[in-house]
Amino acid sequence: MTRKPASARRQDLVEAGLRVIAREGMHGATVRAIVAEAGVPLATFHYIFASRDEMIGEAYAYIAEVPGTGAALPDGATLEDVVRASFLRWFERFLEHPEYELAIMEVMAYCSRTPSLAHLPGKVQEHYLEALGELLEHVRSELGIAAPAVPTRDVARLVLHATDGLTYAWLRTRDSDASLRWIDAVVPMLAAALGDER
Amino acid sequence: MTRKPASARRQDLVEAGLRVIAREGMHGATVRAIVAEAGVPLATFHYIFASRDEMIGEAYAYIAEVPGTGAALPDGATLEDVVRASFLRWFERFLEHPEYELAIMEVMAYCSRTPSLAHLPGKVQEHYLEALGELLEHVRSELGIAAPAVPTRDVARLVLHATDGLTYAWLRTRDSDASLRWIDAVVPMLAAALGDER
DNA sequence: GGCCGTCTTGGACAGGCGTCCGAGATGCAG
DNA sequence: CTGCATCTCGGACGCCTGTCCAAGACGGCC
Structure with a gap:
């Protein structure tokens, strides 16, 4: 597997986790499902995160980073x-x-x-x-x-x-x-x- | 254990299930936790319900039965x-x-x-x-x-x-x-x- | 009193879970 | 080239999960 710094793997796993949760729900978002989605071996997960909960927290915080919908206002609009x-x-x-x-x-x-x-x-x-x-x-x-x-x-x-x-x-x-x-x-x-x- | 018709056990388990979910969340609402809350042996659960999902569905439908908040209106109120x-x-x-x-x-x-x-x-x-x-x-x-x-x-x-x-x-x-x-x-x-x- | 449908229950099953170990590969610093 | 911090990863650990079986106890009806 291509070598990546832990910070990059971290983001990969967080994004994979969010994709799995969106597709299968929290119930199906097991560590094994997440690493499969990210295409990394199981043991990688706990090299990056101390626990599954830590990753879930990271994922939830990650959501808040998404920027809002900046709109271009038409002239003369009320x-x-x-x-x-x-x-x-x-x-x-x-x-x-x-x-x-x-x-x-x-x-x-x-x-x-x-x-x-x-x-x-x-x-x-x-x-x-x-x-x-x-x-x-x-x-x-x-x-x-x-x-x-x-x-x-x-x-x-x-x-x-x-x-x-x-x-x-x-x-x-x-x-x-x-x-x-x-x-x-x-x-x-x-x-x-x-x-x-x- | 006192003998009860299946319909009564059914309601007991549904109510116990709702209590467990309220206390521990869906994550902690295992079959074993629910039967413990209801005070019945494990095997009773699958005598009553074909699956855990069936019970969850029953519990969600049960919620809708709760009556709304009928209010006594004071006179002269707008x-x-x-x-x-x-x-x-x-x-x-x-x-x-x-x-x-x-x-x-x-x-x-x-x-x-x-x-x-x-x-x-x-x-x-x-x-x-x-x-x-x-x-x-x-x-x-x-x-x-x-x-x-x-x-x-x-x-x-x-x-x-x-x-x-x-x-x-x-x-x-x-x-x-x-x-x-x-x-x-x-x-x-x-x-x-x-x-x-x- | 004996029968039979209904209910109870201990115990087991296979499989999935989060977590962890320890050995190996990698690649930069000296 | 050597050393060392960093990253990879197969495999295993014990625990918990939903589900099921088969044997027993109850209790109303003939």
Whole structure:
């Protein structure tokens, strides 16, 4: 096998692990399945990771690194249009790989249950909030909205609640129409919070 | 061991299973852990269920049987007040046993991954919608709101999206303040949809 | 009282699991 | 070229998993 530094093997295994979890779920993500996916011998796994849990934690943290959906805003769009467009774009991305979102949900549940990983879901949320916050700030400055009375971070939390609701409900029903109606319903509220109207 | 009809043992095991999943997560819900919780010998399990998966499915369906939160409305309350009060009551119940909500999430993910159980999440959602629909109809008739242009079922779906968002986000962060702010933000929208204002 | 459907139960089975050991290969630093 | 830190990897360890069998105990009905 081609010789690689441990850091590179680490990333290979984390990515392979995420692929396996997305395909088979947490239940099927055994050490043997993961090394098979990565194409490395079994013993490599525990040369890199002290335990399977350590790898799961690494994988969950890895998810948070994925950048948000930076959008190019059309000129003359209202705030609500921009929010709706961004939300819809996120939803399209979601629909391309819904099994990944299910995987993330499973990993977060597993981490919640595992004492050594229980702090991670909060940290991942923190990353989400930061990335989303930047996007929202960008939108605000682009549209010339100043001196917000609702802090950006609070608006980001609302947006996250909205996407979380869509995620959970969609994964149960696979009903995209209902999701679109949900988007139609929440977007005005989110835009209002972002635009600071009362 | 006291002799019981299979149907009674079935319910005992389902309830024990749910307790174990709530306490240890899906990962720790082994057949042996479940029979220990129920206080029956191992072999009883496969006298009752053909497989562990069959029991998991039964447990997930069992969840949907739990009745919704029927509320006594104070006189002279506005529609928004009633919606907010109901939502808050649900949230209080949620806070009493959040680990159960996490368990439900894990079971739903597991079912999604298991071909023979993949149809269940949709069915459970259907039960939720029905129960919630009845509650909403009750509120509507109580407040004398007639001829809805937005079908009750659609409003119920919106409410479900809102509670799902709260559930998912809370389980990551355990941030009840953020949840309350979310409730404050969505309730007017939900009330508007229920009250049929545009 | 004897029968028979229903329920109980100890024990075993094969297979999969996470983890670990120790010997060998590799390739840069001196 | 030698030395040493780094990486590779076959194979095994003990434990736990879901599932099953076959023998026994119960208890209502003829």
